[in-house]
Amino acid sequence: MIEMGKIVEAPEQLEEPVTVGAEAYVSQDYARAEQERLWRKVWLQAGRVEDIPNVGDFITFDILTDSIIITRSAPDKISAYYNVCAHRGRRLVDTPAGKRNARGTKANFVCSYHAWTYNLEGKCTYIEHKEDWQGSLTEERTRLGPVKVDTWGGWLWINMDPNAGALRDFLAPAASLLEPFELHNMRPRWRKWGIFDCNWKVAMEAFAETYHVSSTHPEFMAFGQFRGWARSHGYHSNIGYEAPKGREEDQAKLRLGAGEDPRVSTAEMQVFTWENANTNTTMTLVEAAKRLVDELPPGTPAADVSKHWLASARAADEARGVIWPTIPPEHTAKSGTAWQIFPNFQIGHAVNNMLCYQARPYGFDPDKCIFEGAVYELYPEGEAPQNEWEYTPAEAWPPVLQQDFANMAAVQQGMKNNGFRGTQLNPYMERSIASLHYNLARFMGTGAPTQVG
Numbered sequence: 001m002i003e004m005g006k007i008v009e010a011p012e013q014l015e016e017p018v019t020v021g022a023e024a025y026v027s028q029d030y031a032r033a034e035q036e037r038l039w040r041k042v043w044l045q046a047g048r049v050e051d052i053p054n055v056g057d058f059i060t061f062d063i064l065t066d067s068i069i070i071t072r073s074a075p076d077k078i079s080a081y082y083n084v085c086a087h088r089g090r091r092l093v094d095t096p097a098g099k100r101n102a103r104g105t106k107a108n109f110v111c112s113y114h115a116w117t118y119n120l121e122g123k124c125t126y127i128e129h130k131e132d133w134q135g136s137l138t139e140e141r142t143r144l145g146p147v148k149v150d151t152w153g154g155w156l157w158i159n160m161d162p163n164a165g166a167l168r169d170f171l172a173p174a175a176s177l178l179e180p181f182e183l184h185n186m187r188p189r190w191r192k193w194g195i196f197d198c199n200w201k202v203a204m205e206a207f208a209e210t211y212h213v214s215s216t217h218p219e220f221m222a223f224g225q226f227r228g229w230a231r232s233h234g235y236h237s238n239i240g241y242e243a244p245k246g247r248e249e250d251q252a253k254l255r256l257g258a259g260e261d262p263r264v265s266t267a268e269m270q271v272f273t274w275e276n277a278n279t280n281t282t283m284t285l286v287e288a289a290k291r292l293v294d295e296l297p298p299g300t301p302a303a304d305v306s307k308h309w310l311a312s313a314r315a316a317d318e319a320r321g322v323i324w325p326t327i328p329p330e331h332t333a334k335s336g337t338a339w340q341i342f343p344n345f346q347i348g349h350a351v352n353n354m355l356c357y358q359a360r361p362y363g364f365d366p367d368k369c370i371f372e373g374a375v376y377e378l379y380p381e382g383e384a385p386q387n388e389w390e391y392t393p394a395e396a397w398p399p400v401l402q403q404d405f406a407n408m409a410a411v412q413q414g415m416k417n418n419g420f421r422g423t424q425l426n427p428y429m430e431r432s433i434a435s436l437h438y439n440l441a442r443f444m445g446t447g448a449p450t451q452v453g
């Protein structure tokens with residue numbers, strides 16, 4: 001068992017170089033301890049609200065050995081319970097083979113073993129031969145165990161700790177910086193999951209910085225510079241790109257291509273991104289970028305190209321009933337490209353689309369994780385595609401994401417090498433990873449980054 005050490009307070013802005021040892025990534029004891037100290041104590045993103053629109057709709061969410069049912073128990077009420085029958089412990093709702101989670105609609109949850117039955121409030125409503133128990137089966141002893149549940153940003157969040165504080169407080173200040181993007185209005189274009197050969201932290205960290213872009217995704221260098229910042233915000237952190245003065249909103253995701261003619265490079269970057277990542281943009285943005293050469297004269301200054309591109313895409317979407325929120329450029333700049341929500345969720349937001357990653361442990365094996373990626377956008381009312389989580393082996397994801405995946409298993413192996421001396425995080429571009437480990441150490445009691453030099 002790992003020892004609880006003393007809590008190390010993170011320096012406010014994490015500007016010093018720090019190192020993190022391999023324990024949190026490779027230790028079996030650490031992976032086991034995460035269950036009690038982390039997963040059962042923290043708010044976790046567990047699904048989307050739109051997956052349970054009607055009373056009786058439910059999904060399950062599994063984290064290690066714990067499984068939770070999240071259901072719409074009344075038109076305006078969502079409830080969550082441990083997915084275990086109070087009789088002899090049969091899992092109440094099974095996950096269909098090959099699926100990420102169960103999803104369906106029920107008036108009652110009936111246990112397959114001896115048919116104890118629970119209503120949507122978690123109350124046990126039927127027990128065969130109940131009288132045999134001589135009155136000992138009280139409501140308290142037979143109801144499903146409650147789990148805290150709340151919603152934010154269109155997601156369902158659960159917390160197994162009965163003493164947990166409010167979700168909205170936990171999400172500060174990420175929540176207030178993201179709320180103008182109205183993420184709850186977005187619907188998934190695709191969502192994929194797989195089982196990867198690395199620790200969940202290795203997977204999340206592959207997306208938590210822009211330092212890797214030039215070397216892992218060299219194709220993007222044709223379209224400009226991708227140097228980016230990372231900022232620590234308590235439990236959470238965000239990242240964004242450097243932007244030229246006067247184009248502060250270019251710190252966010254909908255950026256202009258660089259080079260001689262931004263009309264051309266923006267169109268090229270958009271087409272490349274659509275075809276090779278199928279994320280971080282929408283067909284409307286791609287089409288509007290392709291029109292730039294016809295709509296603007298050569299030599300149009302970059303700032304004007306940017307304004308025209310976004311205004312033209314906004315208008316094209318508006319014409320089909322898709323209304324983007326209006327966000328001041330200085331807010332767009334502050335919010336950056338993505339938020340790392342502690343411990344294992346990333347929201348890569350934009351005004352009309354988002355890309356989200358989540359990674360969870362796969363059993364207690366520190367070398368494996370369940371990795372998920374979902375791409376969302378705004379759709380006209382009633383036209384969002386109906387899709388499910390699709391099991392997708394690493395080699396079947398979009399090529400740009402495969403470039404990221406290729407590093408993951410290799411990092412996991414490398415960290416177990418006798419010669420590995422701990423990470424050396426870039427104190428500017430990889431601050432988000434230092435932030436994760438300072439916060440993890442608050443829960444785990446071990447593994448805080450140590451200052452170098």
Ligand code: FES
Pocket residue numbers: 085086087088089090111112113114115116
């Ligand atoms: S275990 Fe569920 S009814 Fe017996």
Ligand SMILES: [Fe+2]
Pocket residue numbers: 206207212213216217404
């Ligand atoms: Fe990447």
